[in-house]
Amino acid sequence: MILKGSQRAGGNQLAAHLLKTTDNEHVHVHELRGFLSDDLKSAFHETYAVSRGTRAKQFLFSLSLNPPPNEKVSIDTFEAAIETVEQKLGLDDQPRAVVFHEKDGRRHAHVVWSRIDAEKMKAINLPHFKLKLRDVSKELYLEHGWQMPRGFVDSKERDPVNFTHHEWQQAKRAGHDPKALKRMFQECWSISDSPKAFRQALQARGYYLARGDRRGYVAVDYRGEVYAIAKYVGVRTKQVRSRLGDASNLPSVEQAKTAISSRMSNMLRQHVEEIEKRRDAASASLSFRRTEIVQRQRAERTALDKSHEERTAREAVERSQRLRKGFRGLWDRLIGQHAKAKRQNEFETAQSVQRDRAEKERLISRQLDERRTLHQQIKWGRQANTKELEELHRDIAGYMQMAGKEPPDLRKHFRDAHGQHERLQTRKHDRDRDPELER
Numbered sequence: 001m002i003l004k005g006s007q008r009a010g011g012n013q014l015a016a017h018l019l020k021t022t023d024n025e026h027v028h029v030h031e032l033r034g035f036l037s038d039d040l041k042s043a044f045h046e047t048y049a050v051s052r053g054t055r056a057k058q059f060l061f062s063l064s065l066n067p068p069p070n071e072k073v074s075i076d077t078f079e080a081a082i083e084t085v086e087q088k089l090g091l092d093d094q095p096r097a098v099v100f101h102e103k104d105g106r107r108h109a110h111v112v113w114s115r116i117d118a119e120k121m122k123a124i125n126l127p128h129f130k131l132k133l134r135d136v137s138k139e140l141y142l143e144h145g146w147q148m149p150r151g152f153v154d155s156k157e158r159d160p161v162n163f164t165h166h167e168w169q170q171a172k173r174a175g176h177d178p179k180a181l182k183r184m185f186q187e188c189w190s191i192s193d194s195p196k197a198f199r200q201a202l203q204a205r206g207y208y209l210a211r212g213d214r215r216g217y218v219a220v221d222y223r224g225e226v227y228a229i230a231k232y233v234g235v236r237t238k239q240v241r242s243r244l245g246d247a248s249n250l251p252s253v254e255q256a257k258t259a260i261s262s263r264m265s266n267m268l269r270q271h272v273e274e275i276e277k278r279r280d281a282a283s284a285s286l287s288f289r290r291t292e293i294v295q296r297q298r299a300e301r302t303a304l305d306k307s308h309e310e311r312t313a314r315e316a317v318e319r320s321q322r323l324r325k326g327f328r329g330l331w332d333r334l335i336g337q338h339a340k341a342k343r344q345n346e347f348e349t350a351q352s353v354q355r356d357r358a359e360k361e362r363l364i365s366r367q368l369d370e371r372r373t374l375h376q377q378i379k380w381g382r383q384a385n386t387k388e389l390e391e392l393h394r395d396i397a398g399y400m401q402m403a404g405k406e407p408p409d410l411r412k413h414f415r416d417a418h419g420q421h422e423r424l425q426t427r428k429h430d431r432d433r434d435p436e437l438e439r
Contacts, residue, residue: 001073001081001140002066002149003133007058007115007126011044014062018099018110025294025371026102026301026364030075034095034114043097047114056123059116061091063133065109068146072368075100075361078109081140086113088132090124105372107364185219185232195244210256211247216240220256279385286378293374297367304363308356315352319345 008014019040021027035043044060051059065081067073078100086092095114100107115123141148184205192198199209202219207227212218217229217240229244230237241247251259322341324332332338 001068001137001146003063003085003137005061005063005129005133008060008062009058011048011060012041014060014112015041015044024101024103026298028100029097030100031096031098034093040097040099043095044112047095047116050114050118051116051123053121054116054123056116059114059123061089061113061115061126063111065111067108069106071146072365073107075357077144081136082109082111084136085133088136089126089129094124102368105368105375107368182232182234185227185229186234189233189235198244208256208260209250210253211250212253217244217247218253220253220260222260224257224260226253282381286374286381290374290378293371300363300367304360308359312352312356315348319348
């Protein structure tokens with residue numbers, strides 16, 4: 001289970017992000033512990049108000065728990081991992097919120113703790129929390145027998161195509177798979193040993209080297225989207241300058257956009273629009289199916305929650321009737337019947353909670369399986385789209401390189417070919433007249 005944590009402020013923005021249902025198929029606030037408030041936004045605002053009595057700016061600690069793909073992880077497993085992290089970081093009994101997200105047929109969790117110790121009125125220090133989270137993560141992989149990422153075994157083998165949220169958004173705008181896009185830039189970098197080779201490698205894939213606002217290296221595609229070379233290659237800006245030299249001799253971003261726009265023919269633009277329309281139509285169809293499934297599943301969960309509430313209320317009434325009142329209730333207390341009935345009620349209440357939780361977990365598991373099949377189709381569609389986009393970029397690069405060349409002089413070509421033919425005919429005629437020439 002991958003654990004990523006950060007100290008932060010901005011409770012309102014964090015609450016809005018955690019409750020966002022546009023990107024997530026299902027959002028469930030699983031727990032609010034230690035807060036007077038009963039909603040997420042108010043709980044974070046409550047923590048902020050307490051932090052005003054201290055010097056702490058980053059009054060929250062946010063953690064995401066991402067299980068391995070294709071692994072079914074129960075709520076109990078998530079809760080056990082959260083407790084382990086809490087003890088490891090020294091956040092025991094601190095107010096916390098637990099939110100579950102379901103996205104792309106997978107479930108992951110977010111936990112947010114208050115860092116403010118209300119009794120001592122100071123923020124709890126979290127030294128080396130990244131190293132501690134990595135240790136807990138390794139323990140979880142070993143405990144559950146999950147396949148451990150190679151980066152955990154050897155830090156040199158970490159996935160080089162991991163991308164930031166900004167890179168993901170940029171790739172999404174351009175219709176790319178962010179991993180494939182970053183892998184493409186890294187391949188161009190690895191096979192190039194000079195600025196010219198790197199520029200040619202990019203141009204062969206439909207990207208053109210340009211000078212950024214801060215005189216750094218960027219790449220521009222046919223859409224006009226700008227990509228920072230250092231970020232997508234995964235190296236420091238200093239290394240890019242060392243290999244590619246000064247960027248002052250390159251065209252600016254605006255100049256590159258103008259050049260690309262002027263060299264794209266109308267036929268090529270129509271070809272691009274046709275591919276994009278076909279991709280958008282396929283994506284819209286799958287998105288519509290996804291929306292239908294999510295809405296139906298939300299209705300199923302709402303109906304199940306309602307039935308649980310009604311059953312809980314009905315069972316609570318039945319249990320309360322065991323605790324008699326008046327003189328009979330006093331007699332039950334004297335003979336110990338009241339305490340016995342109370343213990344039985346507490347036991348049955350706990351059993352009912354576990355029963356309802358198990359029913360909800362079975363429903364979620366079934367729904368995840370249903371959506372996982374759809375998301376596999378979406379994934380295949382994205383892979384096909386990525387391949388088509390790569391081919392499109394190569395085609396555009398080829399067409400634009402052709403457009404940048406001088407058109408051939410067909411008359412000169414004909415004259416040269418005709419002259420060569422006449423010379424061959426003359427030599428053949430001379431050999432026929434004088435056989436000695438053959439020798």
